[in-house]
Amino acid sequence: MKEAIGFIGLGIMGGGMAANLLKAGFDVVVWNRTPGRITPLAAAGAAVADSPAAVAAGCGIIITCVSDTPDVEEVILGPRGVIEGIRSGSLVIDCSTISPAVTRAIAGRLQAVGAHMLDAPVSGGSEGAARGTLSIMVGGEAEQVRRAMPALQAMGKTITHVGGHGAGQMAKLVNQILVVVTMQGVAEALLFAQAGELDLEKTLAAVGGGAAGSWMLNNRGPQVIRRDWRPGFTVDLQQKDLRLVLEAADEMGIPLPSTALVFQYYRALQQQGLGGEGNHALVKALERLAGMEVGM
Numbered sequence: 001m002k003e004a005i006g007f008i009g010l011g012i013m014g015g016g017m018a019a020n021l022l023k024a025g026f027d028v029v030v031w032n033r034t035p036g037r038i039t040p041l042a043a044a045g046a047a048v049a050d051s052p053a054a055v056a057a058g059c060g061i062i063i064t065c066v067s068d069t070p071d072v073e074e075v076i077l078g079p080r081g082v083i084e085g086i087r088s089g090s091l092v093i094d095c096s097t098i099s100p101a102v103t104r105a106i107a108g109r110l111q112a113v114g115a116h117m118l119d120a121p122v123s124g125g126s127e128g129a130a131r132g133t134l135s136i137m138v139g140g141e142a143e144q145v146r147r148a149m150p151a152l153q154a155m156g157k158t159i160t161h162v163g164g165h166g167a168g169q170m171a172k173l174v175n176q177i178l179v180v181v182t183m184q185g186v187a188e189a190l191l192f193a194q195a196g197e198l199d200l201e202k203t204l205a206a207v208g209g210g211a212a213g214s215w216m217l218n219n220r221g222p223q224v225i226r227r228d229w230r231p232g233f234t235v236d237l238q239q240k241d242l243r244l245v246l247e248a249a250d251e252m253g254i255p256l257p258s259t260a261l262v263f264q265y266y267r268a269l270q271q272q273g274l275g276g277e278g279n280h281a282l283v284k285a286l287e288r289l290a291g292m293e294v295g296m
C-alpha cells in the first residue's frame, strides 16, 4: 500500500511536484505558509493541514520544498514544525537546495526522535517540476531511499543515490558550480564574438555541436542573443546557491576562484535590480565592464 505523503512548500517547484504525486495516485496532505497557493492542489484532490506539525502527524513520508536553509529549519524544527507532529519511523525528504552541514544536523535531530531523513535536492527547473522529469540527487540511508523511490519517481526521471546525509546537497552544489562557470564561459565567448563582429547565430551553430557545446550554450546562448532575460532560474536563487557552494568550500578549505568571481558578478546584478532575471543575465555584468552589448 502507498504511504500517505505530506507536502510542505507549494512554490514554483513544490506546486508541480505535489501535483505529480496526486496524479500518480498518492494520498497527499499539503501545507503552505501563504494559503492562496494551496487552492489548486486542494482542487486536484489534496487534503489540507493547518501546520507542518499536522502534516507530519498524518503522513509517513513528509516532503519539504522551501527556499533556503533557515526556512527548512523553521518548517521542520520550528514552532508547529514537522518535529512536533512526526511519528516514530516516519521519513522526511527535503527537496530544497540548502546547506549540506545543516542538512546533517537536521537529520540528527530527526534521528533523535526516531525519524529518518533524506536530502533530495532537484534540478530541472519549473518545467521539470511540472512534467515530472526532475533530476533528483539523494543523500541518506539506502533503505530509506528504497522506501522513497515510488514518490521520487512520481516527481523525477533521473534519481541518483549519491551517498549519506548531505551528499545530495553536495551533488546539487557541484551542479551549480558547473552551471555558473559554464555560463561565464558562454558570456565571455559571446562578448568576444560580438566585438569581432561575427554573426552570433552562425557562430553558435558553428561551435555548439563540437567540443565547446553545452546545455548552457545551446539553450541560454540563443536567449542572450535575443536579449530575452525571462528566468528558468533567477539570479537571486542562483546567488543563494553560490553562497551555499562558497560556504561549503570554506568549511572544507578549498579554493574555488571562478565560482567566487561569478558570485561577485551576480551580486553586482542584484544591486542593479536584476535579481529576478534569468541566470544567463550574467552576460550583463561583462557588458558593463566592456561598455558594449551582445546581440540585437
Ligand code: NAP
Pocket: 008, 009, 010, 011, 012, 013, 014, 032, 033, 034, 037, 065, 066, 067, 068, 070, 071, 072, 074, 075, 095, 096, 097, 098, 122, 123, 124, 125, 126, 232, 233, 237
Ligand atoms: P518559490 O517559488 O519561491 O517557493 C518557495 C516556497 O517556500 C513557497 O511555498 C514559500 O511559501 C515557502 N517558504 C519559504 N520560506 C518559508 C518559511 N520560512 N516558512 C514556510 N514556508 C516558506 O521557490 P521554488 O522555485 O519553488 O524553490 C524551492 C526550492 O527549490 C529552493 O531551495 C530552490 O533553490 C530549489 N530549486 C528551484 C528551482 C527553480 O528552477 N525554481 C530549480 C531547482 C531547485 P510562501 O508561498 O508562503 O512564500
